Amino acid sequence: MRDRIVRLLVATLAAFLLALPVASLRGNSSTGFTIVWTPAFVTAAMVLVGGAILFAAVEAQRRGTAFWDARAATDSAVGRRRPCAAQAWTLGVLVATVAALPLLGLPGAWTKLLLETMVFATIAVGLQITIGMAGLLVLGHAAFWAVGAYTFGLLTVHQGWNFWIAFPAAGVAAALTGLVIGLPALRLRGDYLAVVTLGFGEAVRWVIKNEQDVTGGDANLPGNIVPGSFRKPMGALGEWLWQPAAVDGRTFEPGTVQALIDRECYWFALVLLVVCVACVHLLAKSRVGRALFALREDETAAKCMGIDTTRVKLVAFMASALWAGLAGVVPAVHRGSINPEMFDFNTSVLFVAMVVLGGLGSITGSIVGAALLWMLPALLANWFPEVQEYRYLFFGALMAAMMVVRPEGLFGGARRKGAA
Amino acid sequence: MTPLLECRSVTKRFGGLAAVDDVSCVVEEGSVTAVIGPNGAGKTTFFNCVSSIYPATSGEVRFEGVDVTRLAPHVVTRLGIARTFQNIRLFRGMSALENVITARHCRTKAGVVASLLRLPSQRREEAESEAIARELLAFVGVAKWADSAAGSLPYGDQRRLEIARALATEPSLLLLDEPAAGMNPRESQDLVELIRRISKRGLTVLLIEHHMKVVMGISTHIVVLDHGVKIADGTPEAVRNDSKVIEAYLGKEDVT
Numbered sequence: 001m002r003d004r005i006v007r008l009l010v011a012t013l014a015a016f017l018l019a020l021p022v023a024s025l026r027g028n029s030s031t032g033f034t035i036v037w038t039p040a041f042v043t044a045a046m047v048l049v050g051g052a053i054l055f056a057a058v059e060a061q062r063r064g065t066a067f068w069d070a071r072a073a074t075d076s077a078v079g080r081r082r083p084c085a086a087q088a089w090t091l092g093v094l095v096a097t098v099a100a101l102p103l104l105g106l107p108g109a110w111t112k113l114l115l116e117t118m119v120f121a122t123i124a125v126g127l128q129i130t131i132g133m134a135g136l137l138v139l140g141h142a143a144f145w146a147v148g149a150y151t152f153g154l155l156t157v158h159q160g161w162n163f164w165i166a167f168p169a170a171g172v173a174a175a176l177t178g179l180v181i182g183l184p185a186l187r188l189r190g191d192y193l194a195v196v197t198l199g200f201g202e203a204v205r206w207v208i209k210n211e212q213d214v215t216g217g218d219a220n221l222p223g224n225i226v227p228g229s230f231r232k233p234m235g236a237l238g239e240w241l242w243q244p245a246a247v248d249g250r251t252f253e254p255g256t257v258q259a260l261i262d263r264e265c266y267w268f269a270l271v272l273l274v275v276c277v278a279c280v281h282l283l284a285k286s287r288v289g290r291a292l293f294a295l296r297e298d299e300t301a302a303k304c305m306g307i308d309t310t311r312v313k314l315v316a317f318m319a320s321a322l323w324a325g326l327a328g329v330v331p332a333v334h335r336g337s338i339n340p341e342m343f344d345f346n347t348s349v350l351f352v353a354m355v356v357l358g359g360l361g362s363i364t365g366s367i368v369g370a371a372l373l374w375m376l377p378a379l380l381a382n383w384f385p386e387v388q389e390y391r392y393l394f395f396g397a398l399m400a401a402m403m404v405v406r407p408e409g410l411f412g413g414a415r416r417k418g419a420a
Numbered sequence: 421m422t423p424l425l426e427c428r429s430v431t432k433r434f435g436g437l438a439a440v441d442d443v444s445c446v447v448e449e450g451s452v453t454a455v456i457g458p459n460g461a462g463k464t465t466f467f468n469c470v471s472s473i474y475p476a477t478s479g480e481v482r483f484e485g486v487d488v489t490r491l492a493p494h495v496v497t498r499l500g501i502a503r504t505f506q507n508i509r510l511f512r513g514m515s516a517l518e519n520v521i522t523a524r525h526c527r528t529k530a531g532v533v534a535s536l537l538r539l540p541s542q543r544r545e546e547a548e549s550e551a552i553a554r555e556l557l558a559f560v561g562v563a564k565w566a567d568s569a570a571g572s573l574p575y576g577d578q579r580r581l582e583i584a585r586a587l588a589t590e591p592s593l594l595l596l597d598e599p600a601a602g603m604n605p606r607e608s609q610d611l612v613e614l615i616r617r618i619s620k621r622g623l624t625v626l627l628i629e630h631h632m633k634v635v636m637g638i639s640t641h642i643v644v645l646d647h648g649v650k651i652a653d654g655t656p657e658a659v660r661n662d663s664k665v666i667e668a669y670l671g672k673e674d675v676t
């Protein structure tokens with residue numbers, strides 16, 4: 001107990017010292033330096049408060065009064081604890097509340113922020129399949145997101161496909177890309193796999209940048225080079241089914257269109273996230289899920305227990321890419337255009353950070369990780385504009401603090417390391 | 421009748437070293453065959469060739485008359501060869517029960533779609549796997565650990581759990597690599613009992629063992645390796661009295 005407090009204080013001090021030269025020192029050698037204390041204090045305070053919350057959570061769990069039982073989520077491959085009615089109710093109420101928020105007068109900026117968070121959460125939960133369950137470190141996951149977004153974009157802009165056909169097509173395209181990248185990566189593990197997928201991620205982005213005639217390159221899609229729109233009621237189905245903000249045929253007061261788009265995309269993202277969580281949860285507690293966990297634990301033993309590791313790895317790659325691909329549709333429709341820079345290396349790192357921060361193997365963890373890493377910096381930027389430029393510093397400090405306080409992640413199964 | 425397992429001139433080289441050198445032997449169905457030999461004799465390497473962790477450099481491994489030399493390990497497991505490891509290789513973070521259920525992989529079918537939809541066939545399969553796994557945990561005597569992380573079990577129980585896991589693949593040939601290693605005399609006595617019961621279930625057992633008490637107690641046939649070469653092969657009595665074995669394995673002087 002005291003040990004943890006000491007570690008927390010050390011982490012806070014470290015965050016402060018780290019923030020001081022990078023965030024608080026202003027000016028350059030010719031003008032001289034001034035020190036602005038706020039960013040350093042804010043960073044340190046965040047580490048302290050965040051760490052204290054974690055600490056309380058861990059302590060509560062240790063004492064058996066688990067205030068948030070996350071390990072039940074996926075880390076146990078076989079459902080020992082059957083989902084009890086109380087848990088199901090809590091979840092239901094939570095989802096219903098989140099769904100009702102836009103109707104209860106949630107400001108537009110918040111709708112947008114929550115929507116983005118849900119998209120990231122979907123991707124992070126999907127990424128759990130490769131990183132958390134199968135133990136395959138994928139460092140180019142933004143590429144699958146890009147493939148989804150661009151497949152959707154190209155099919156609607158160039159081919160005029162209906163949303164409801166282009167949407168699954170985006171998922172399928174991403175999954176197939178996952179298969180293609182999975183094949184050469186089969187023999188690789190750990191760092192090597194990370195490097196290969198990293199290269200792949202960058203390659204995808206550069207292809208999009210360079211194939212201007214088709215993708216619009218840096219000029220957005222749709223944009224100057226490739227005009228069009230994602231938001232037309234396309235095809236016969238479009239008149240019957242929901243088209244995300246298929247506003248052309250309707251008349252609205254100026255200013256309400258964006259609100260409508262925000263809201264529709266928000267609900268769409270929520271449904272996508274819920275379905276994704278359900279699927280990954282069910283997958284984890286199935287024969288295939290156990291095979292993935294076995295792969296993470298010991299590949300040779302897994303083979304000798306009759307598991308076709310090649311096949312299982314490809315399934316992991318494809319399933320993981322599928323969710324990123326489907327999630328790619330949401331920002332495309334919501335923003336109305338996409339750009340290759342949305343899918344850069346930093347984004348891939350962000351995804352991995354969400355998974356690791358939340359804890360390997362925990363679905364709840366991934367969602368919380370996504371929320372922390374996406375919402376906190378945005379809110380911070382809003383509340384303290386001066387810290388805005390130091391978002392990555394914040395990441396670094398948070399991750400460093402995590403390594404000290406709780407290396408297995410917020411919701412990671414402690415028993416995995418502890419058992420060794 | 422074709423023997424259950426037949427090795428013909430199996431050789432495995434690591435660079436210049438022939439870890440297994442031209443070993444031919446047969447394992448009869450229903451037997452308990454022991455592979456013995458000094459440290460570094462190539463016993464584990466021989467097992468790895470049989471279970472296809474790596475293919476033999478030359479030679480042939482035939483199981484139930486089928487050439488399995490170059491098949492992938494999971495295919496060999498499906499055909500009916502299961503094994504344990506000298507350095508225990510459990511799925512440490514998973515519970516004991518999960519470990520055993522996981523090994524049902526090649527005897528079950530539920531794919532991704534069936535799992536996501538929780539089809540009746542999938543539920544039935546899951547329930548059956550769990551029942552079989554629990555039965556096996558009880559069979560090897562680690563039922564009380566069902567829900568504990570495999571890595572946290574006492575050493576001897578980890579070895580037993582590995583056996584349960586191997587049995588879950590429904591093998592006809594079970595390879596045990598030093599199952600009594602690190603066990604006290606009491607535990608190894610229990611282990612001998614367990615191997616007898618496994619044999620009674622109709623399985624053929626091939627085991628590597630250093631404890632002579634264990635070997636002489638249960639094996640019906642013994643193969644002796646030294647420096648990768650098979651130097652003797654026969655009944656326990658024949659091997660015990662073989663001068664080459666006494667010299668190479670038991671040491672020149674003391675015969676125990």
Ligand SMILES: Nc1ncnc2c1ncn2[C@@H]1O[C@H](COP(=O)(O)OP(=O)(O)OP(=O)(O)O)[C@@H](O)[C@H]1O
Binds near residue numbers: 458506
């Ligand atoms: N993967 C490998 N690469 C290179 N050499 C190896 C490899 N595996 C085993 N060897 C060598 O092959 C020889 C036989 O090793 P093996 O592990 O089969 O012996 P063993 O009979 O099982 O010994 P022990 O009783 O100590 O378990 C040893 O000299 C070992 O160093």
Ligand SMILES: [Mg+2]
Binds near residue numbers: 463464465506
């Ligand atoms: Mg050995």
